[in-house]
Amino acid sequence: MIKITNLEKYYKTEEVQTIALNKLSFEVKQGEFAAIMGPSGCGKSTLLNILGLLDDPDGGSYLFNGIEVAGYNERKRAQLRKHNIGFVFQSFNLIDELSVFENVELPLIYTGVKPAERKERVHAVLEKMQIMHRRKHFPQQLSGGQQQRVAVARAVVNNPKLILADEPTGNLDSSNGNEVMDLLTELNEAGTTIIMVTHSEHDAKFSHRIIRMLDGQKVTENVLV
């Protein structure tokens, strides 16, 4: 499903040029659950942003479902992204002014789903995440674990083929963290491809495969399953 070859990304600041990704190559198959690990600053988030079509690589190739997307402009990337990819962030990134229901509803609005169908699908996913009873609450009124479940609900409401999760348990305690990992595992078992960045070996064990990075390069790959 995803195949990157010699992917490069540079950041230029006034004085220095940082090489965030250095000729990185790997492949993730449909239905896989991959974990990416590595020390802080090695380029994990940068990679995820490119895989998520939020950012453009400076070199190399990125095949998404067999289509070359490196060099796509912002509009085309956005089009592809909103139908195919869901995101889960470490800091949840829920919108404070919107209720749980409205937060989850957003991706459906942007893909042009009709209101009646939106309601049905949001309810279904909230039900599945067991936060239906909180649908009228606002993010500040929820615990961290609940907030992350809302974020996951939001990521999957559009039935994306790929979910990208950047340290989804980073801000959670271990029991809440495990809940979120169980959710991701369930989704993966239902067929969604998942790529997750994590610092936790514990969380990484939920995946099929761990890609380890250092200074923008792949170091090793451990297949767990």
Added chain:
Amino acid sequence: MIRNYIKIAFRSLKKQPFFTLINTLGLAIGMAGGLLIALYIYEELNHDNMFADADRIYRIETDIKFGGAEIKSAEAAPPMAGTLQTDFAEVENTVRFRTLGSNLLRSSDKTANIKELSTTYVDSTFFNMFGLELINGNTETALKETNTLVMTRTAAENHFGSVDVVGKSLLLNNKETYMVTGVMEDLPKNSFLGDYSIFMAMAGNVASRENIWGGNNYYTFVKLAPETRMDNFQLQLDGLLEKYVLPWAKKTFPGMTADSFAASGNYIKFHTIPLTDIHLYSDNQNEMGETGTIQNVYILSFIGFFLIFLACVNFMNLSTAHSLKRSKEVGIRKTLGSNRLQLIVQFLTESGLVAFASMIIAIVIAFIALPFFNDLAGRNISIPFTEPLFYVAILLITILLGLFSGSYPAFVISRFIPVDTLKGNGMKNSSKWNIRSMLVVFQFGVAVFLIVGTLVVFQQLEFIQNKDLGFDKEQVLVINDTYAAGKQLNVFKQDVLNLSAVKSATLSSFMPTPSSRSNSSYFRESAMDQEYAIQMQTWEVDDDYLNTLSLELIAGRDFNSQSAADSTAVIINESTLATLGLSAEEALGIRITEEVERENPEFYHVIGVIKDFHYESLRENIGSLGLFMKRSTGSMAIKLKTDDFASVIASIESIWIKRVPGQPFNYRFMDDAFETSYKEERRLGSIFIVFTSLSIFIACLGLFGLAAFNAQNRIKEIGVRKVLGASVSQITYGLTTDFLKLVAIATIIALPFGWYFMNIWLEDFSYRIQIGWEIMSFSAILVISIAIITVSYQSIKAALANPIKSLRTE
């Protein structure tokens, strides 16, 4: 302690240059506008205040209804002043003016005349009455003798090139010789004497000494003893009727008694108006100088007040918006033990600093803008830099505005609860957003109101300009003061008519441009009684009048100068017809006269009826008018048949110089003269435009800042939305509509207000526009477009930003 507050305030202002700039600029512009308006209003309210004992000086006015005529006059009869002086103990002093309008003057050794626009006879008590000094000459003797005059510095310099001219002589209208007995400083522009330059001794005005209570030609001022009770004084004034006026009237109308006088519905009422009220409150047609209206003072106060208020609202809005970013700072300060009061003082220090900086900039702006403003308002205002009180007032206002605009933000910010802010949850936005929203609604409401006002004023002016007046004022050149040509006038007219560019020319002192003219009573031959009096203006014209001004005959014929019978002919307008209750055909041939009491009255027979035309301002209805064929040489109207005005004017002027050497050649186009009579409206229009633009600018500055802060505060949200698939246009739309909703609400609220108040303004005009949906929708579209432009820059910028950056920045 205070130094510490100021230091910290400085730092935090410097940390936010964009915010500080917008706040200071908005406040400075508001203050500058407010300052100019305040100075204007101060001048208007203190008109004529500079004269000694101004608070004890009153003018005697006369309301008369007699012989069918109804007159409200600013003037009194010649014996009034003397009578008051001798009969009334509380009258300390009196002075009369008998104004003469413009006159030609030249020093005896020169041949060219200079036209002095405002000249008057005045009693010798003039100086004492108003506490005036002479630069040269003696106030005790200056205006005692006939044929003496006192002139202002400017006039003296114009005529003689010096102020040391006592004893020199001047020729008035090429006839009378006057001796200069005094030179005084120019009179203050904001006084009723501001236009006057030549004061001639009343002794030379024979009629001023006659005991006639009939005519009212003398502006009569009295100075009353301190603490005079005005109700008592009024009672005494009422007594004059019985004591002097009726006895005098009996001589002319034998058998008339107080009862029979009153029974026929007649009255003569004398009353007083304080000198200092004349400028704003008098609505007499025949004032000595140009007056203002209290209405304009109100309108301008309103505009000035809102201008400053808008700027303060900006400050409040931006500061509270900005405060969200400072919530963390406040949280930390509070945790470290700072109490609420200290925080409030800190924030007020900041607003005080901004207010202070704004005021300094405002004074600079006002100073630069002053000449333009004076031009606009038709005044002569200066900033009183030498007045210590000015600085005290400025300082007080600055502190007040600083406190006012800082109070709300300080209150909001100091209320932050540390636990909430440190947790980074921010405030529950909704409640604060509501007050901020209300302020934005208010700002744009005012802007919409002012836009409606501007449009209505201009549409009304446009309407006036384009209204069919019933005569053709285009391409009509009017030469003034043609009486100066004397015997040469006919030759001059003939020469002018010989020019190929001239179609026709007419001689008359009566031109259809607004001026103060009065009615006379006429009577139909068949109804020779006071109660059937017809009020009609008497215009003396020649047989070229109708065709030169394209007046339309609807019945009968024009004058014929060859016909001797036409010397007693009259042409009336439709209004007269209506008063007579006749049809145009019925009216032809009827005879009318003024001389109802005479044995053998002189009758005029109606030979024609013309369509009504607007000879007065459109504020007035068209009154009855009669044209009589009489020689009247005040001015000559020339109808041109060319657009090359410059060359035809040059030709006419060269004829004038040849035929009438040494006399000034004064001309105007009739449509220009017409324009002048709407000067006050035009001023109001320009003032509206300028201050409306300013208030819109201030409101937009605020909106721009607010949009910037809004985008900044929502940067994370925007990032999230983009990640979830929102397009740039969706985000721009979302950010923009938030504000547009407010502007739309403001528009909906403000339009009815604008409609209501501008209709009140329009009521002053007999002929006026309807405020239609065009004005309403145009105002709405204009303000909403401006708001869109203002907000969309920030919105688009925020929407285009890369979401990764915004999501990283937490």
